[in-house]
Amino acid sequence: MRYTTFGRRTGLRVSEYALGTGNFGTGWGAGADPDESRRMFDRFAEAGGTFLDTADGYQFGESEELLGKFIAADRDHFVLATKFTMGATPQPDISRTGNSRKNMVASVEASLKRLGTDYIDLYWVHFPDDLTPIEEILRGLDDLVSSGKILHAALSNFPAWRVSRAVTLAELKNWAPVAGIQIEYSLVERTPDRELLPMAEGLGLGAALWSPLGGGLLTGKYRRSAEGRLSDLKTLVHTESTGQKTAVVDTVLAVAEETGATPAQVSVAWLRERAARASTSFVPIIGPRNLTQLDDYLGALDVRLAPEQFARLTDVSEVALGVPHEAVARAQDGVRGGDASRLASPTVPVI
Template sequence: MEYRTLGKSGLKVPALSFGAGTFGGSGPLFSHWGTSDVAEARRLVDICLEAGVTLFDTADVYSNGASEEVLGEAIKGRRNELLLSTKMSLPLGDGPNEAGSSRHRLIAGVDAALKRLGTDHIDIFQLHAFDAFTPVEEVLSTLDQLVRDGKVRYVGVSNFSGWQVMKSLAVAEKHGWPRYVANQVYYSLVGRDYEWDLMPLGADQGLGAMVWSPLGWGRLTGKIRRGTPIPEGSRLHETASFGPPVPDEHLYTVVDALDGIAEETGKTVPQIALNWLLQRPTVSSVIIGARNETQLRDNLGAVGWTLTGDQIARLDAASAVTAPYPHFPYRRQEGFARLDPPMV
C-alpha cells in the first residue's frame, strides 16, 4: 500500500482508506449502504489491515452512532495499528443543540464519539458541514482546546465551499489555532466539481482530499451500462437520490470509456475508476466502502498499478463537463490560461 502525506501535516495515510458507513446500517440511507454486524466488520477490518489500509472513516450521523459503535468493537485490541477518522455537525436529532458545530455540541459530541469508538483520541476529526449559525472563532477555538486536551490530533472539514474553508483558515492563522489539513469531498469520474475551486484551494493551502463516494453513488460499479436495465438487487435507486444527479448519456459515455480500458488492462471498472482518482492532484486518500469481502477485495485491486497517460486522457475526455463561471469560458482562452492554468 502506498502512503501519502495528509495535506500540510506530518501524518501519513494510506492511498486507500475504508469507509465504515456500511457498519450497523439503519435508516432510509444507511441501511442501503450496508448492515455489517461486529463479526463481519471485524473480518473486513482484518482484510484491510492485511492490505495496509490503516485508516477507517466514520461519522456520528452514520446510523445514529451505530457505525462508530460497530467499528469500535471491530478494532478492539489493535487500536495502535490504525487511524480513526470521524465527523460531526449534521443533525442527530430535533433538539436545538443536536446539530451544528457549537462549543456545546463539539465537546459533548467528541466525548460521545470517543465512548462509542472505545478510544481516548480521534486521529482525524472533521466537521461534516459548515455551521452558518456558529461564529468561526467559536468553532476553531473549541477545536484548538480538543487538540490541546489530546482528544483530537488533526482537524478537517467536509462539504464546505471554498470561501468557508478560506475564512476558517484565515481565522485559524490569525489566532494560532490548528489549521484544517483534510477536506473530505465527493469526487468521481461522474462528479468532478471538486476540481473547479476546492482542488486549487487544497493545493495552495495544504488540504489533502479524502475522497468519498469515489464510484459515483454506485454508478461506476460495472453493473450499469448503455441499453441495459439496472440489475436486480442493485441499490442504485435507493442511494443515488441522495447524491447529485448524473445525466444518463454522460454516465454511459464514461462507462463506455471504462469498459474499453477494462478490456485493455484486465482490471475491473471499479478498479479503473479508483485508480484514476489516485492520479489526481491533492488526493491523499480514496475512501472505499464494501458490504462484503468480495467487494472489498475487488476495490483493493485499485492499487499496485497505474493507468497510462493515454488511458487517463481518454477518461478525462469522457468525463469532462462544462465548468461554471468564472472557470468557463475564460480558462479556455490563452490569456487567462497564462495567468491561471488549470491543474488537470
C-alpha cells in the same frame, strides 16, 4: 498499500486508501452485519490500510461502536477519523445537531465513548450548518486539540470560500490549523476541479474523496438492474441523467475490457493517477458493503492505466470550469500567442 502524509500541513501518516465505514452496521436498514464488518476491517488491515473514516451518524452510532471494538487490540496503529454535525440518533433534537460549541463538545465525548478510545486522530465537521460562526467552530476545535481529545481538525463538505477563510483565521489567531477537506469526487462528479481541489493544492490541505464510484454508477451494475446504494439507501447516488454521464460509463466499460480489470478498478485507478499528479495528498475513501467489494477496491492498487486510457477518461468526464477560470485561460492563451499587452495594459479589456 502506499502511504502519504495527510496534506502538507501535517505530519499525519495515512494509507493511500481510507476505509469508509458507513456500511459497518445495519442501523439504517442496509449495511453489513458485525461479522462481515469485521472481515472487511481485517482484510483492509492485512493489506496495509491504516486510515479509517466514520461518523457519529453512520448507522446511528453502530459504525463507531463496531470500529471501536475492531481497533481495540492495536489502537495506536490506526488513524481514526470521525465526524459530527448531524447527530447520532434517528430523530436528533435541536440541541444535538449543528456545529455549535455545545454540540461539538457533546458529540466528541459521545464518539470517544462509542469508539472506546481517549483520542481521535482526525475530527471532521461533517457539514456547514449556516448558523454557527466559523470563529466558534475553529475556537472549539482548537480547545479539543489543546485538551488532547483530537489531534487534527478538518472540514467536510464545506464550500471553498468557507474553507479558505477558516484556514486564514486559524493562521491569524494561532489556532489549530485546518488539516484538510472531505468532498465527493469521481469520474461522474468532477465539479471540485473548479475550486475545491485547486484550493486544497494551493493551501496544502489533504483531500479525502468520498464516493469514488459515484454511488455504484461507475461499476455499470445499474445497467444490469443490480442491487446497490440506489436500490437500498436511495441516496448519495448518480444515475445516467445526462449524456456525459452515459459517455463516462461507456468509456469506463471500454477501458475495463481493454485492461481486463473491473469497471470499479478502472475508476479507482483513474482516481489514483489523478491523486499522483496532485501537489498535496488526495485520498480515496472506499466504502464497501461486503468483502467482495473490498477485494475489488484492493485489486485496483495493481491496475495501471496507459497514458492514452487515462486521457480518454479525463477528457470524457471533464467539466466546464466557468467564471473566472475560462476567462483567465483565454487571456493566458492571448499572452502565449504574443499579445501580452492585452493582459498587461489597464486600458485594454481582457475580454
